[in-house]
Amino acid sequence: MTDGIEIAETLETLIERSEAWIAIDPQDATRDALRAMVLRARSSGDTSELAECMGDRLRFGTAGLRGTMGPGSNRLNCLMARQTAFGLADALLKHQPAAVSAGVLVGHDARHGSEEFAQEIISVLTQAGVPCTLVPGPQPTPLVAWGLRHRGFGAAVVVTASHNPAKDNGIKIYWGDGAQIVPPVDGWIAEAIESVSSINPPGPLMVPTRADEQLTAEYVDMVVGLVDGPDPQRSDFRIAATAMHGVGAKLLRRCLSEAGFTLVSFVSSQEQPDPDFPTIPFPNPEEAGATDLLVALAIETQAEIALATDPDADRLAVAIPDPPSGGFRLLTGDELGALLATGLLERRAGEGLLEGSAASDATAGSARRPLLVTTVVSSQLLQRIADAAGTAFEETLTGFKWLCRPGFEHPEYDQVLAYEESIGYAVGGLCDKDGIAAAAVVCDLVRSWRAQGRSCHDVLDGIARQHGAHVTNNFSLRVSGVGWAERLQKLTKELIANPPKEIAGIAVGRIDQPAADVIRLFLVNGDRVVIRPSGTEPKLKCYCEAVEPIAANESAQEGVARAKERAALLRADLTTRLAV
Template sequence: MRTVDELRQAAAEWLAQDPDPQTRAELRALLEAGDTAALADRFGTRLQFGTAGLRGELGAGPGRMNRVTVMRAAAGLAARLKAETARPGVVIGYDARHGSRRFALDTAAVVTGAGLRAWLLPRPLPTPVLAFAVRHLGADAGVMVTASHNPPRDNGYKVYWGDGAQILAPLDGEIAAAIDAVGRVDELPLGAEGDWTVLGDDIVEAYLRALDALPLGDAPREISIAYTPLHGVGAQVLRRAFARAGFPEPMVVAEQAEPDPDFPTVAFPNPEEPGAMDRVLALAERTGADLAIANDPDADRCAVAVPAPGGWRTLTGDEVGALLAEHVLRHTGGADRLVVTTIVSSSLLGRIAAAHGVRYAETLTGFKWIMKARTAPDDRQVFGYEEALGYSVGGDGGVPVRDKDGIGAALTVAALAAEAKRDGRTLVDLLDDQARRYGLHATGALSVRVTDRSLIGAALDRLRQAPPAALGGRAVTEVEDLARGAGGLPPTEGLRLRLSGPEGRARVVVRPSGTEPKLKCYLEVVLPPTEDVPQARARAEAALQAIRTDLRTALGLA
């Protein structure tokens, strides 16, 4: 731990190079007030660059997201790129959060000052547009300035490589080492406006053309949709995508339609969070819509709700993933097709893949892994998803975006719902069909947000050292430590427990969140195929709740 004098010295050195008057004023105020705790919070640690890039709270110091942190990251990225390419090119995108445009401009200035080419997206745009642009422009890397669905005070820095997918180890460590070697940012050579190319709307048009290859089918487009971008950047691009595909314009929640970095109508701008979809569901109910859709603020995630007896039902990410997978496989062909999901998502995708005679892979959590999955050299990935509302949908030519894409997913869900409506059916009917065919795969979650991250490690250690004999009345038959590389996967922090009982099987995965101070637990109960799906759902929900209750106790978080 740094002494008070060391903290003050570090703050003074930061002040001397910081180009941002706002964070300089923040630091001066802390120094004048003698606020040692606040200085330690900012200078006692630093944001670590990893496979998720950088993400954290805005503010001064190495423990925060700010212009110095971003310029150092850009300089490290530029150095790593120059180590393998003569004159690399980087495409840079940004959302509408506080500081995003400034961070994007700083990145462009640093990389062009280092002798690289740079393309800047024309305005705040969805993350999938940036991921698409990397391959479309033949860039060697991409940077997206976004904190996705994090709270308003956060921002982040997401790095893609030339294949259009997020970076993996060891590349993240190599970039981190290059960042560590960066000196003062006020001594970096900087490019000026005119040294980089500001792209026009043609990049958005190219992305929309790529979505033309999605398997939308030929069903009538007669479907009514209520939509919210949750104060993010998705609305304009989604409207254009729907119009291009021949769908009626979605009805948009007026008070959430425009980008607003303060996200004033939601506690957390994440459609998974309780209450986040309340306004779009109210709009859907008021207008008699067939479907409700929400994107998160950078529009890489997609949430779906449908009318059901007693009110609207929000589908889980696993339910949407299963529906989209089967839709894609019905509308594409070839035994070389590959579908991919993660170890925390439902096992149903494996059953669907087997039934359709296609290849299936399971990865660690995150699209950075999903997009790298292969079972054979000639794999053609047509679909990938994770339970956290992330989907990459493709057609016969594979996926057009090598990351989760909330716009493409929304478009395909709309096509699937329109096809079902034509046949006098609903998405719930299709889910019931899958339960009859493959067995009922019910998933749930237990998520605990903490203020002290050490509580997460303590809970995992407790579960490792004294795993329960049973959860929810089901025997724990196997405990796999994911840190040891279970199932041939790369090592990662977490545990997987397999359970058995009088009916069906169950599984629990426990892991720390990679982007938030949360312990996340993923539950699945699988019951045999049945014609009485409502009764099976009730039994499965009771089983999930019993497992959830016992798991909280086992983690010491009761």
């Protein structure tokens, strides 16, 4: 991801660099656009436009590249895609030669440029001696990520910018273990990309080998298997859904239908892929207003749950009926994580797969220990749930490239759920977040609770009574303008060097630093604050959590209300302290 723009350069330096880039750019449109920028810069003497595109280079990190499409080295375009493909080919050939013959599985979403970038990537990889298989048509990221490991490919590439604005795109890379790349692999690729930064790697466009339709059928079977197979009795459960103009609708509908969920209504104006995202300015289900059409549909159809996958369908937001308002309430990522963990562990207890369950003695020694995994910025609630159930628990750094590692490193564990608060969930043994699989599972859990006379609100209240009300209030502070990366880094370093001794009048009892740029402040009353810079955007991310015990003589909502009030105070204090 880009680290910003260094513009302490003369006009002639920028023009010289731009002309060198124009000479190797294989795409007419971006070549012509950069030429026009050079002419405007020569005429006006203003370097700002040229500096935006050529003053720096998109940096390879966070499992790949993501940025604004356009001409130049600081934008995503065909030449950047080709250079990235060379980097992957070089890493495979030098460091994982046994995986080369297994080839690379390539997929893409429906964004502008995605199909073209995928074709360029395949051309360079094939020319380098790395065979490729293309998943035909725009497809959800989870299908490709799962297909990589299922079919035994050596690596996978997905061209997608996930939930970013329409002007962006990205290239996400997975290694042969099925997970997004981590060091040293990302370093190998970045180094090889740098080595070809001044050339267009060879590779003519070609007709790629295509994955067979059976791959999708096998993925659907996997998802249906997560809910113990099809059940026609699920046909009475009403679901509202949206794909947010992305590529998830078709596969989500098929998975739900084959599991038995046939009463599914999609937001019609958002069902088909549209790279311009015309009904939502920012296609992220977490953004205010992004799910308004979904909620309206859910109310109209009297749905029992509302589902929103992000444009590449690897993330899932869920809204549930809110009887007091007569509408729907969007769950936080942590609330949905707690519901999934609780429901899945309840099922395992019923099957005798948890310590202390009725049949656990009979299965002792034969069953792996269940594992729950979350990140250092997600709610503390999951650990309390794990401790109470006697399951293994692990915390990792943010991102699924880390969340899947405990399952890899501990074969004696059976991953039940790995999740991050930013609405990413891997149910069962999946190695990456999968909004479609999570949607099927949460629908099945909610329907099962309904059969027991329980609503999601009842389950959440029960969790709060047992473990305390855990209320989060997360936000970001944008660091805008030229040189944002340096200013964000400086702000983070200053905060870590001089952390506050109290927040909102509550003393800090303990501090830890899970990573060089992440600080966690544990307050003496059980509350917690986490601060870190974003790995993909010019933002300082802040995570506030208030924890409030529920007294026996009060409702769970009374404790939740107190926690909400205190979480808001934590946020207000941080907003003032960290004004940028």
